[in-house]
Amino acid sequence: MRIDIITIFPDYFVPLELSLIGKAREAGILDVRLHDLRSWTHDRHNTVDDTPYGGGPGMVMKPEPWGEALDAVTADDPAPARLILPTPSGTPFTQEHAKRLSQQPRLVFACGRYEGIDARVAADAAERMPVEELSIGDYVLAGGEAATLVVVETVSRLLPGVLGNAESAVQDSFASGAMENLLEGPVYTKPARWRDQEVPPVLLSGDHGAVDRWRRHEALRKTARNRPELLRELAAQRLESMDRRD
Ligand SMILES: Nc1cc(-c2ccc3ccn(Cc4ccc(CN5CCCC5)cc4)c3c2)n[nH]1
Numbered sequence: 519m520r521i522d523i524i525t526i527f528p529d530y531f532v533p534l535e536l537s538l539i540g541k542a543r544e545a546g547i548l549d550v551r552l553h554d555l556r557s558w559t560h561d562r563h564n565t566v567d568d569t570p571y572g573g574g575p576g577m578v579m580k581p582e583p584w585g586e587a588l589d590a591v592t593a594d595d596p597a598p599a600r601l602i603l604p605t606p607s608g609t610p611f612t613q614e615h616a617k618r619l620s621q622q623p624r625l626v627f628a629c630g631r632y633e634g635i636d637a638r639v640a641a642d643a644a645e646r647m648p649v650e651e652l653s654i655g656d657y658v659l660a661g662g663e664a665a666t667l668v669v670v671e672t673v674s675r676l677l678p679g680v681l682g683n684a685e686s687a688v689q690d691s692f693a694s695g696a697m698e699n700l701l702e703g704p705v706y707t708k709p710a711r712w713r714d715q716e717v718p719p720v721l722l723s724g725d726h727g728a729v730d731r732w733r734r735h736e737a738l739r740k741t742a743r744n745r746p747e748l749l750r751e752l753a754a755q756r757l758e759s760m761d762r763r764d
Pocket residue numbers: 604605606607629630631632633634635652653654655656657658659660661662663665
């Protein structure tokens with residue numbers, strides 16, 4: 519997968535040189551390219567923002583630099599680029615969304631700052647490529663960079679070869695399958711006793727059936743405590759599938 523990131527803060531993405539994603543880049547699984555938006559400004563001050571039409575607080579990012587940057591970044595590779603626009607007003611980013619994005623050959627991230635990017639940029643890009651506005655949560659960041667890091671990390675760890683067999687994305691909470699849509703319960707490792715706390719004996723029993731039942735019970739308990747609304751969804755899905763079978 520090729521990932522292009524356009525930002526006025528390229529240094530924000532130094533973390534993508536580290537750890538799993540850094541190794542995936544070295545292995546050629548991921549091709550991450552950073553672009554400084556100011557490279558597509560032509561005035562002495564490299565201006566990227568201006569006051570909002572209609573008044574209001576703050577500044578808005580000018581369309582011209584974005585138009586030129588997106589043209590340049592998507593011109594050189596035939597694979598259809600999908601433009602990802604982090605924004606507080608986007609569709610909620612979920613694990614399902616990450617799985618869909620991990621199937622794409624190319625993602626281009628436009629990291630806004632100030633109060634956002636002139637709306638005509640997304641409208642113009644949509645004439646040439648799929649554009650997705652997405653939110654990573656109901657809170658307002660200072661710009662799109664942190665959201666882009668979250669999406670790139672979530673998507674990258676789903677790519678074959680990125681996670682060693684030491685980790686596995688299959689058992690992720692929100693993953694489909696046996697523990698579908700449940701939060702994962704507690705995890706333990708050696709020593710079996712630490713600061714007077716014992717690891718739950720079932721985990722040392724070697725009885726894999728009992729271990730699976732215990733883990734499912736813990737996942738249900740944690741989901742009921744932290745995300746009860748997920749249980750309602752799960753119950754509704756179960757009822758629906760039972761109704762379909764009847
Ligand atoms: N999930 C999530 C994503 C983000 C995010 C993503 C990109 C940008 C670019 C700039 N900002 C700051 C920012 C500040 C204020 C407003 C709200 N204003 C009210 C009137 C016009 C706009 C919007 C945007 C971002 C924030 N935040 N949270």
